[in-house]
Structure formats: C-alpha cells, structure tokens
Amino acid sequence: MKVGIEKLDSHEGLTVKALLDSGATGLFADRKFVKKHRFKMQKLDRPVNIRNIDGTKNSRDTIIHEIEVNIFLRDMWRG
Numbered sequence: 001m002k003v004g005i006e007k008l009d010s011h012e013g014l015t016v017k018a019l020l021d022s023g024a025t026g027l028f029a030d031r032k033f034v035k036k037h038r039f040k041m042q043k044l045d046r047p048v049n050i051r052n053i054d055g056t057k058n059s060r061d062t063i064i065h066e067i068e069v070n071i072f073l074r075d076m077w078r079g
Helices: 031-036
Strands: 002-007 013-017 042-048 063-066 069-072
Antiparallel strands (some): 002 069
16 A cells, blocks of 8 residues: 655655555564665664564574654545
C-alpha cells in the first residue's frame, strides 16, 4: 500500500510503498532507503535482535539505529 512519511527534523515528505504485516512487532525501514533519502539516524542504546516467524534468529544484522517519521495513511477505508 502507498503511505506518506514525513521526516520530523526537516518536515520533508515522501510517498512510498509499504508492506502491511499484521504479525510484525514494529515498523522497519531498509537501510539503503534510509541512506538514499538522508534520514537522520539515531543510534539505539541497545541493539534489537530480529527473529523470524518461527522464532529463529534472522540472518540479517541486528537493528542498531532508529529514525523518527510521521506516517500518513490515505483512503484506507474507501471500498
């Protein structure tokens, strides 16, 4: 689905494609996307390990940074 995101530091907005996962425990952004669009990354106090749906450790790195954005959903309930 398409969503709008806004950087909190500069108020720059982007429209992006997002995957809605009802089983996810958080919101995640691809590191290449974050760097390409020059989001301000803040280092986490403690890294977050990523687990797959079956409980095994994900083969990707742990999450060590966060970004702050506003997310806007439009026309979500239109039938």
